[in-house]
Amino acid sequence: MSKNAKINALLLLVVAALAVLPLALGLGDHKEEPFAGADAEAETTITEIDPDYEPWFSPLYEPPSGEVESALFALQAALGAGVLAYYFGVRRGRRQGELRAREQRAAAGAPGEAAGEPALDGS
Amino acid sequence: MVPVSQETDQGASTIHEVLGRVCHAMHIAEGFLPPAHAVAWSVAAAPFVVHGVRSLTREVKEHPESTLLLGASGAFTFVLSALKLPSVTGSCSHPTGTGLGAILFRPPIMAVLGTITLLFQALLLAHGGLTTLGANVFSMAIVGPWAGYVLYRLLRRCEVPLMVAVFFGAFVADLSTYCVTSMQLALAFPDPSSGYLGALGKFGSIFAVTQVPLAVSEGLLTVLVMRLLVQSSKGELTRLGVLVAGKRTETTTTEAVA
Numbered sequence A: 001m002s003k004n005a006k007i008n009a010l011l012l013l014v015v016a017a018l019a020v021l022p023l024a025l026g027l028g029d030h031k032e033e034p035f036a037g038a039d040a041e042a043e044t045t046i047t048e049i050d051p052d053y054e055p056w057f058s059p060l061y062e063p064p065s066g067e068v069e070s071a072l073f074a075l076q077a078a079l080g081a082g083v084l085a086y087y088f089g090v091r092r093g094r095r096q097g098e099l100r101a102r103e104q105r106a107a108a109g110a111p112g113e114a115a116g117e118p119a120l121d122g123s
Numbered sequence B: 001m002v003p004v005s006q007e008t009d010q011g012a013s014t015i016h017e018v019l020g021r022v023c024h025a026m027h028i029a030e031g032f033l034p035p036a037h038a039v040a041w042s043v044a045a046a047p048f049v050v051h052g053v054r055s056l057t058r059e060v061k062e063h064p065e066s067t068l069l070l071g072a073s074g075a076f077t078f079v080l081s082a083l084k085l086p087s088v089t090g091s092c093s094h095p096t097g098t099g100l101g102a103i104l105f106r107p108p109i110m111a112v113l114g115t116i117t118l119l120f121q122a123l124l125l126a127h128g129g130l131t132t133l134g135a136n137v138f139s140m141a142i143v144g145p146w147a148g149y150v151l152y153r154l155l156r157r158c159e160v161p162l163m164v165a166v167f168f169g170a171f172v173a174d175l176s177t178y179c180v181t182s183m184q185l186a187l188a189f190p191d192p193s194s195g196y197l198g199a200l201g202k203f204g205s206i207f208a209v210t211q212v213p214l215a216v217s218e219g220l221l222t223v224l225v226m227r228l229l230v231q232s233s234k235g236e237l238t239r240l241g242v243l244v245a246g247k248r249t250e251t252t253t254t255e256a257v258a
Helices: A003-024 A038-049 A066-122 B002-007 B009-023 B035-062 B064-080 B098-105 B107-124 B133-157 B162-188 B195-232 B234-239 B248-257
Strands: B091-093
Touching: A003 B195, A038 B091, A038 B162, A038 B195, A066 B064, A066 B107, A066 B195, B035 B064, B035 B107, B035 B133, B035 B162, B064 B098, B064 B107, B064 B195, B064 B234, B091 B195, B098 B107, B098 B133, B098 B162, B098 B195, B107 B133, B133 B162, B162 B195, B195 B234
Parallel strands: none
Antiparallel strands: none
């Protein structure tokens, strides 16, 4: 592995560790509902502060179940990851193509250049 | 898997309730801001988004080749705001991914990309909401990107290495988003006994504290993507002013690493 790839892998590893450690250390154990969403907690706090508050608007479309919702979230992540991968794929392909073209030009052009230069000198 | 759903109806419903709650992660939920606040935040956010749409169309018109990178920046926000991660407070939240686009294309354009992400989540995922869209756009698509961008520029001006500046820019873009969310909720729901500041403490401990490790993750992921960009899109980054054309030291070191 090159030094560059190692640094990238290390970055990913630290991100994974940051996500796994709270779970592994049981940091949610003191809660009724460990690892619930922070916005659900905010809703609870709102009802504590203002027990009379009623949400005055409800979502136009709500995923019928947690499964469907997680599917939609996965779709969102997949769309994003797909576009990102496409971008880096295109870039990589373009770089390789440029490199290959340069090599071909060098291979094809080297004798021509060698023959061309004396001719230029002569004229 | 099958036996669980067959066991009792009660068991199934509580599982769904829990899932339903777990699956929400952040942003202010639909209907949870009083109408006056919802309207005020929308009015505050609108000019930024309109200005952003103008900058975006100008950017695409003048530099059609940047469309691909624009898409990639939007995609980064899409991925990161779908990643709900556990945090030290024992609850879940997700990063915003707005730092990268703000650093690359400046905050106005990020305002548009962030709004698109929030709209997608509000319409399809019942996450965030239409009435709270203005407030959520203000925190995630306006304040976050600007805070991150300003810090990034300041650090760059102080000759801080690129990746360090990128990390702190993304970190602050993420964290400031949730600080604004806490502030918005505290303004709408001041605590009856301890007032605005008490409520700010409460919401802050829910959102902002949860967000600290996630902001670190976001910073690291943004650095990762920026490293890949430096390898693959040097020309584009130079045009956008992220890499300085005249400064060969920076590009040569990255070239050596690549």
